[in-house]
Amino acid sequence: QVQLVESGGGLVQVGGSLRLSCAASGIIVTGLYTMGWYRQAPGKQRELVAAITTGGATNYGDSVKGRFTISRGNAKNTVYLQMNSLKPEDTAVYYCNFRRTGDYWGQGAQVTVSS
DSSP states (O other), X not given: OOEEEEEOOEEEETTOOEEEEEEEESSOOOSSXXXXXXXXXXXXXXXXXXXXXXXXXXXXXXXXXXXXXEEEOTTSSEEEEEEOSOOGGGOEEEEEEEXXXXXXXXXXXXXXXXX
């Protein structure tokens, strides 16, 4: 059974930092795949935050470029999202994603940025 478990969400003030973690289990992390983070704010569509490929190439949503950094753990079944200079508009539920032939999603981690 595939599972993606996120951790590290919470409440932070404007300008603060948070680090999200995602650990994948039940997935054979070999071959070509992408892991990443998406977010969904109330009343809005889910959007890409950041993604990283097997080869280490990264892709970021325009609104987070220069503030967020995605990275993988040594175990390759983990992915991290370092979020700096947080803004109120970063408030959302953040979902971990594993993509190969299909999409797998975590349960989501709430990030709230208070002003």
